[in-house]
Amino acid sequence: MVFTAGQIAGILEGELLGNSExxxxxxxxxxxxxxxxxxxxxxxxxxxxxxSTKASITIVNKDFVPEHELKTILxxxxxxYEAFSKILEFYNEVKNNKTGIEEPVFKSETATYGDSFYLxxxxxxxxxxxxxxxxxxxxxxxxxxxxxxxxxxxxxxGAKIYSETVIGNNCVINSGVVIGSDGFxxxxxxxxxxxxxxxxxxxxxxxNVDVGAGTTIDRATLGSTIIHKGVKLDNQIQIAHNVxxxxxxxxxxxxxxxxxxxxxxxCMIGGQVGIVGxxxxxxxxxxxxxxxxxxxxxxxxxxxxxxxxxxxDYNKSYVYFKNLPKILNRIDELExxxxxxxxxxxxxx
Numbered sequence: 001m002v003f004t005a006g007q008i009a010g011i012l013e014g015e016l017l018g019n020s021e022x023x024x025x026x027x028x029x030x031x032x033x034x035x036x037x038x039x040x041x042x043x044x045x046x047x048x049x050x051x052s053t054k055a056s057i058t059i060v061n062k063d064f065v066p067e068h069e070l071k072t073i074l075x076x077x078x079x080x081y082e083a084f085s086k087i088l089e090f091y092n093e094v095k096n097n098k099t100g101i102e103e104p105v106f107k108s109e110t111a112t113y114g115d116s117f118y119l120x121x122x123x124x125x126x127x128x129x130x131x132x133x134x135x136x137x138x139x140x141x142x143x144x145x146x147x148x149x150x151x152x153x154x155x156x157x158g159a160k161i162y163s164e165t166v167i168g169n170n171c172v173i174n175s176g177v178v179i180g181s182d183g184f185x186x187x188x189x190x191x192x193x194x195x196x197x198x199x200x201x202x203x204x205x206x207x208n209v210d211v212g213a214g215t216t217i218d219r220a221t222l223g224s225t226i227i228h229k230g231v232k233l234d235n236q237i238q239i240a241h242n243v244x245x246x247x248x249x250x251x252x253x254x255x256x257x258x259x260x261x262x263x264x265x266x267c268m269i270g271g272q273v274g275i276v277g278x279x280x281x282x283x284x285x286x287x288x289x290x291x292x293x294x295x296x297x298x299x300x301x302x303x304x305x306x307x308x309x310x311x312x313d314y315n316k317s318y319v320y321f322k323n324l325p326k327i328l329n330r331i332d333e334l335e336x337x338x339x340x341x342x343x344x345x346x347x348x349x
Contacts, residue, residue, distance in 0.1 A: 001025060001094055005057050008038065009075050009088060012059070018073030024056050027091065033058070033072070042081035059083050096136055096154060111143075114151070126163065144180070150207070162219060164202035167228070171205055174213040179203050183218040183241025183259060184224075197221060199241060206230075212237065212253070221259075234271070239348045246283065264299060274306070286311070 006020030028037035030046055032054025050058060051068045058072045059080045066074075073134050076257030077083040087152030102121040105117040113119075113131035116210050122141030125131075132151035136152070137143070138327040141155050144163035155161070155173045162180025186195035201220025205227045211217070212235035217225060220242045227233075238256040239245070245257075246265035255269055258277030263269075267281060272335070275281070293308030302311035309317065320327065 001091070003038075005075065008057065008059075008087065012077050012086060013076060014059070014075040014077040014083065015062070016075055018057075018074070022056050022073055025087070025319065030055065030057055030058065038087065039072075040080045040084035042079075042084070056348050059087075062089060098136060102139070120157065132169075154172065154214075162203075164219070166202065166204045168205055168207040168209065170208045172210045174215075174235075176214040177211050178216045179205070179211070181216060183221055184303045185241065185259075203227070203241070208248075209233075214237070218243075218259075228265075252289065255265050 002023050002025045004020060005016055005018060005022045009016040009020070011165045019254040024036055024038040027035050028034065028039050030039045030041055030049045030053050031051040033039045035054055037055040038057045038059070039053060039055040041047065041064065042061065048109045050066070050070065050072065053072055055072050057075060059075050059077060061080045062076045062078060064076065079244055098118040099116050103118045105119055105121060105123045107119070107125045108127045108129065109129045111131070112130040113126040113135065114133035116134040118136040119125070120137060120141065122139050123137055123141045123143070123144050126145035126147065128146045131149045132153070133151055136154045138155065140158045142160045144161060144165070146163050147161050147165045148171040149167045150278050153167055156175045158175045159173050160178045160179070161167070182199040182202045185199055186194040186346040187197055188194055199219050199221050201223050203217050203219050206229040208230045209227050210232045211235050214235050215233050215237040217227065218241045219225060219240045223240065223242060225242055226244045228245060228247045230233070232250045234251060234253040236253050237251055240257060240259040242260040243257050243263070245263045246267065248265060249263055249267040249269070251269040252271035252272050255273045255275070257263070257275045260278045261275055261281070263281045264283035265283065266283055267285045269287045270278045272290045273287050273293065275293040279293070279296050281293070281297040282296065282301070283299050284300045286302040287293060287308065288304035288311065290305050290306065291308040293303070294307050299305065303309065304311050304314040
């Protein structure tokens with residue numbers, strides 16, 4: 001994809017200083033810029049690189065005034081970082097704007113789809129699948145029976161969407177994601193052998209949900225596992241059956257959430273957090289990485305540790321944790337000192 005300086009300035013509503021016909025076809029860091037690349041300068045720490053960069057076009061803040069000669073064309077905007085982010089979004093939209101059905105694929109006769117649909121090679125659409133407009137399904141994706149997908153959804157290569165799943169508008173599902181797999185439900189019989197409990201529910205993703213690569217979301221035993229509007233899930237997260245995650249909560253990689261736990265809105269959960277089942281976590285809760293949550297959590301708490309403590313209490317306690325050997329030595333010295341003192345007093349009497 002090739003863009004001219006004039007086109008980019010128009011997209012960003014910026015001020016162009018230089019030849020509007022100069023073209024770029026790739027993006028680069030300012031210190032690694034080369035001919036044909038578009039870059040940006042937002043952090044003053046990198047200002048020196050603008051005088052040596054070989055990038056054809058550089059996006060800068062409006063208040064930038066060069067002190068030396070430049071070899072790059074400038075586009076001045078209110079906020080260079082936000083403008084470059086806008087270009088990245090535009091670039092992704094153009095890059096991923098594929099349409100049509102590649103071959104070979106399997107598409108059930110009862111599957112339906114809307115306008116601007118893309119279905120990559122070796123994908124599978126089951127019975128009664130319904131798909132909205134501007135949906136992009138990349139190669140090797142499995143879509144089971146009775147799945148419903150709304151508008152403007154992107155599903156990347158190798159994802160697996162089991163039957164009965166409901167996916168809302170503007171969702172992004174990355175490679176290797178499994179949505180709707182059986183929950184971990186087994187019951188021991190009188191012989192101590194585990195028998196599988198049928199998992200008859202489904203998974204519902206509301207609008208604007210992002211699911212990172214390799215994440216698994218299990219179907220409910222009964223009812224639904226629900227991921228609410230605006231939730232952002234990192235890579236390699238396990239969400240068990242009947243879990244419910246509130247609006248605009250973000251969860252980092254390798255977190256595991258056990259069955260039937262309810263998480264509130266606008267929570268922030270760090271990487272490698274473990275959360276037990278059948279508990280409720282309130283709104284606006286922040287959980288630091290590698291914490292273990294084994295109890296109900298009220299709204300607005302900040303937690304760290306395993307088992308997790310209040311964040312402030314954890315930091316105070318940690319001062320003692322790391323100094324325990326020194327403290328024990330001091331206690332031993334005090335015990336020895338006062339033991340000898342007590343012994344001497346007893347002998348003198």
